[in-house]
Every structure is written in C-alpha cells, then in structure tokens.
Amino acid sequence: MSMVNAFTSEDFERLDAADRALIARREKVLGPAYRLFYERPLHLVRGEGVFLYDAAGERYLDAYNNVASLGHCHPRVVEAITRQTAILNTHTRYLHEGIVDYAEALTATFPAGLAQAMFTCTGSEANDLAVRIARYVTGGTGIIATELAYHGLTGAVAEFSPSLGDAVTLGPHVRTVPAPDSYRGAPGEAMERFGRDVAAAIADLKRHGIRPAMLIADSIFSSDGIFAGPEGFLKPAVEAIHAAGGLFVADEVQPGFGRTGEAMWGFERHGVSPDMVTLGKPMGNGYPMAGLVLRPEVIAGFGPNARYFNTFGGNPVAAAAGRAVLDTIREEGLQENALQVGRHLADGLKDLAGRHAAIGDVRGAGLFVGVEIVSDRAEKRADAALTTRIVNGLRDRRVLISAAGPRANVLKIRPPLVFSRENADTLVAALDDVLRAR
C-alpha cells in the first residue's frame, strides 16, 4: 500500500530548480524511507496561527496539522519553552515541581479513576509502553486493533499498525477488526457489529491459545477513514475485552486535547472507561512529548518491578510546554471553538455536497472532519484519483489538507483548534473552486 498524498519522483521535473536541488540533497542524506506531501512539496520557512509560509513568501491556510493545535508558534507555548529551556532541563530522577504540577493538571481533565500519568516523547512510545503494561498485568499477549489502524512505529506497535502497509508485517498475536464504517455499513448497526467483531477476534485469539491483553482504538479512527461513529458505539466492544480479561486502551493521540469538540477526550463521547489512555501530537504544541494516563491498579504490579525511565520524557521543559497547552485550551475556549467551528465547517461541506456529486459523505467530530470522495454516489464508488487532485488543487489554492482511508478517497481535514469560521469558509470556498474546475 503506497502512502496517500506522497510526492513521487515522477513529479520531480515539474519543480523549480531550488526545490529540486533541496530534494536531491535531502534524498541523498536522509535516504529512501522519508516521504514528502503533495505533487509539489511545500518548502516551509515560517508558521503563525493557522498560517504557514513558504520560501517564496506565499501564505497557506493550514487545515491539516494537529500538532500545532493551538496554532503555529503560539506565543504562550513559545514563552514557556523559552523560559524553562534557559533555566533547567534535566530528567525525572530529580525532584522537580514542574512534572508534578503538570501531571496533576493533566489527570484533572480525565474522569475519576484515570489518576496517574507517565511521560514519553512520542505517541509511539506511549502505545509501546501501554502494550508492555497490558501484557504484564493481564499475562496475555493478544492485541486487537482496527484493519487500517495506525498506532505508531516502534517494532512492537508497528505489529498492530496495519496502515504501515504490507512490508510491515502484523504480529502473530494481533487480530484486526473492521473500523465502524458509518458510510458503507448499515446505519444503526455500527455498535452491534463492532462489538461482535471484537468478540470474534477474542474468540479467535483464544482458539489459537493466545490470551487477550488489550483492545486499542483511536476513537476517531483516523487512518481507517475518519469515523467518529455513533456516540456510545464502543461500549459492547469494551465490555467484551474486559470480560476476556484484557484491557481497553484509548489512543487519544489524534482525537485528544479537545479536538472532537464535544469532549476533551474522544473516548468520553462513547461513555466508555479506558484502562489506559495514550496521548501525543498536540500535547506540547510541537514540543516532542507524549504520555499515558492510566488507572493506578493497572500499573501497581508493573511499576515496582519493571521501573520506568525515559531520558527526555516528562522533563521540565516538556512539563512547562504541556502546562501552557492545557491552560491555553481552557482559557481560549478551544474545545468549544472546535465544536462550533467544526459544526460550521461540516455545514459548509454538507452544503457543498448538495452541489457536487463527488462528495459522498461528510463526517467527523469537532475539528476532525472526513469527506468521502466518490465517482458514483449511489454505488459509493471511491475516487482516489479525484481525491489526489482535490488535495493538490487545494494546495495550489494555498489550503492544506491531506487524505486517508482504505480507498485513499477520504479528505482528511484536521486544522489547528484556533481555526475560525472565516477560515472554514475559505476552505469550503477553495474546495468548491477545485470541484468546479475539474
């Protein structure tokens, strides 16, 4: 499976000389594993709020990047990082107020019970640690994830990240279940079906002598095609894994920190109670930090025996950045903004769907929106080629999104949470223009 929206060498000759030279240097020194976005890659030099600027001074509306969730270079986070970097940056084997203050503030945003935090540097490391803990506490090894899930790229996590493609093999103790496709599935059946699929995966693990350790789900099912699902639909699946002695891990690397609008954490929309929650991307608005929030009983056995240390994880600068992010989300009302602007954006896109038959579905939650592009609405036939043209057509109109999904035909719209109604209107108008121009 090739990457959606990747620059390919066939587009190389169409670029200007400066970009060709930089790409050649880059490929020589970074090698063949790295990818660039877009047929004409973006050469960025500056970011501010919802805007990114390229080397030629052109301004782009960023409707894709969920790391700079408060907007690029948010002054409050920049200030926090700058201040603490100049004062002290050590590790968690010394006492420091910062990490304790931050961990308290972070866990306070979770439902009661999810009371302890552990810090890593990346979402991959957070999910990797979740696996280690789940296997330790359950004594099982089996893992259930969705068919096109992405949970990270460490060796252990890549084993249950099928979206990495065929060259990265799934682990023998991994079973996948279809994501809850609210577009192609029969309406109203998602809850029952997902629960049934998870129960079947558990049964299959057991049939192979594998004890289940955990079910992991990104509650927005991002790489699966962006399904926010009917609220509450995760319940039977979570009950099934608990009944089998496994844990439920909510991967909030994408939906977390207010993005879904309706709640601070994506799993809250489903009324389920995770045993562990993994966090990442927007946690430090770009500072490399991630983590895990969990029930104390889950770590009670692992902790004393298999101590945990991460050289950079939870360092004083990360704590300062993380705290600034939490404070800003609250004080700027970004979760509420995600809800309101997300609805406005979805309304605009649905309105567009009335005029363009290529838009098969508009879905999502808050400022995480998927738009399914089809060549035939009745047949729901995916149109990956048009999707690529739309993504690149928007880039030419200086609006940045990408695409996802098993058929590479779902526009992935995931802007910074400071996105305004006006920004949403700009995006919708640009999409309208691309669809008219084709």
Next chain:
Amino acid sequence: MSMVNAFTSEDFERLDAADRALIARREKVLGPAYRLFYERPLHLVRGEGVFLYDAAGERYLDAYNNVASLGHCHPRVVEAITRQTAILNTHTRYLHEGIVDYAEALTATFPAGLAQAMFTCTGSEANDLAVRIARYVTGGTGIIATELAYHGLTGAVAEFSPSLGDAVTLGPHVRTVPAPDSYRGAPGEAMERFGRDVAAAIADLKRHGIRPAMLIADSIFSSDGIFAGPEGFLKPAVEAIHAAGGLFVADEVQPGFGRTGEAMWGFERHGVSPDMVTLGKPMGNGYPMAGLVLRPEVIAGFGPNARYFNTFGGNPVAAAAGRAVLDTIREEGLQENALQVGRHLADGLKDLAGRHAAIGDVRGAGLFVGVEIVSDRAEKRADAALTTRIVNGLRDRRVLISAAGPRANVLKIRPPLVFSRENADTLVAALDDVLRAR
C-alpha cells in the same frame, strides 16, 4: 535486580517536610514506576554550565549528566531552540533546509560510508528502528547484546536490555555475551574472548534455527560496568557477525559526540565499521532528539517499502538544536577537553587509589570514567554498600555522580564535556574526603 542509587521509602522520614510533601504528590500522580536518585533526592530548580542548584539555593557540581553535555542551559543551544520555536516547528513531510543542513553536518563527522541519517526522538526509538531495519535487510531475527546492556525501553529494545532487571524478560531470539571486563578478565585476552563469545552466541542462535540479525554494543559498556576496553578489541566480534550475515550496530547514545575524547564516536577507537550507529542523549543538549546514521545499502530495501515517519523526529527545532550542539563541540574544542580533562581526572583518581585501598580500578575513556569499589583488592571483592555510601557522601558534599555495574560497585562519572581541571580536582578532593570519613 533493584536500581543502583535509587531513593527508597525507608529514607522518607529523614527528609524535610517540603520534600516529603512533593514526593508524596509525585508518587500519587506518577505512580510506582518512577524512581529518584539518592537517599536524599535532589530537588532541582536551576542549571548553568557544570552546576545544578537546588530549591534551597545550594550549588552542586554535576559530574553525572551526559545529556547537558555542553553544560546546562548552554546559551548557544538555548538561543537556537528559542529562535526556531518562535519561527516554525513542523515535520519532515514538508521541505525544510534545517534538517538537510543538519543531517549533512552530522554525517560529515562520520567515516565515509556512514552517509545517511534518520531522526527519532529518543535513543530507544533509534535502537528500535535499527532492529526493524536489521531484521528487514538480513531476514534474520537474532540479536546479540552484552549481559547487562541497556539499549532502551520500547518493547522490542527492552528484549535485549538485560539491565532492566528480571521483571523484563529477554526475547527468545536474544543471546547475551559477557562484557569485556578489563578488571577481572585476564589482561590482553579481552579481544579474543569477546570475539569467541560472540561467535558462540551466533552458533547457539543458528542451532535454534534463528538467523542472526545484529550484534549491538555500546563501546563504553556503560551499564555493564564502564569498560572502554583495549582499543581495537571489538574487531573479531564484528567480523563474526558480518560473516554470519548479521549487522553491527554501534550504540553511541552514551559514548558519542566526543565524550571518549580520543574520537567523536566511540566505535572509532576500535577501528571497526558499523552498519548502523544509534545516537541520543547529548544530541540536542536536552532537546528530545535522537537518530540513526547508517550505510545507504542498509536502508535501500527497507526505505521504499516500509516508509518512515516520526511526528517530532527531525523537526526544525531539533535540527537547530542539533546543529548548535555540533558547532559548539567543534568551536569550544569539547572533544579535546574531554580527552585532556578526562586524563587529568583519571590521574587524580589513580593517585587517590594509592591512598585508598577501596579503589580497585580506575578506567574509562575521556570524560566517561568508572571507579571500581572493592572491600578486598587482592580478591577484587565488590563493595556495593560502600559504593552507595560514596555516591551519597559525594551528594552531601554537593558533587553528583551515580553507580553502575553487575555488582553495583562501579562509580559512574560522566560529567558535561565542559568539565574543567578545577572541576575534576573538586571531584577528586570530595571523593578523598568521603573515603577518609568512612
């Protein structure tokens, strides 16, 4: 195996009220997996150069932290992080000069052939990626590491990090070999013995139907007890793994970036030619960043098929911090300083050994020094209890080190590379005082 130099609850009542309160809050919110150093943990608030300052304003000479390798809060790195954080911090799927400039500057410090760089956030991630690549390119799964190695804490890497203790099981495809103990082993035999042990491990893997993927070694053998080994001693081992179709991975997370004094990279002291080199800790002087430098032929197959992306790895701020670190090492002559001050320190410690029978051995390279503490020199009997008293006695005298090794009796001295002769003298005098006072 419990952690060397860990604070334990039995010391709790001896602390002052403020520290007790902070520790109680910390344990409640971070859980039982985190550890603190020293019988009386350090509550730090500020760092500058080779000094750390606690909440009471006391100043400590830092002879332990290898992350802030240029000194705590080095102004040049602070400035680089500050500047770039305020301008742009995105990811590697956009073109950016910073990562290309940095990768070129970094690979230029390596012998020819090690020409490509990939970026992660932690040393664990770097070693994890090295395993994935080694397994892909060799088709094997077997891994050989030393008996008390620490290479990181992802699930895949913890499998060959025996120093994590018995609660973290080794992988079934992992074999360990004794580290080259230059103190207890017969002198002059280290090279032959290590090569023979690796060959035997390879044979054992094959006997179990496991094809070898890689040999990984930290050329300073830090957690194994700090053995810099006779120069060149790694050669037969590297030849053996290559002959078996496996790769040699040099873990430079600890010895790299000039610490060994004699070379920029620890493996260079041994005249061997790694296929991959993993980097971490001091790479950004505290900014969370790490990576891999490798031969292009190693990644040629993996890269196009199993693409690589790390959200924060190689971002513009990391590139700026990394570049400032490389420039500072060169312009301040820190490798040369590590060599000269390291020799001065070793001389001072050897002189001390003439007066204190508890010092059984002084070894290391540059500013990575191990001091073996024994209760009987002739018998080379390890004295872990005295080692603990020394580490805490130095802490009471405001000099920070720690301890390591299979017998928990090796003082681990690993100061920032800006350590001066005067700093070394302070350390030696304090150690003399602790040994006199016992």
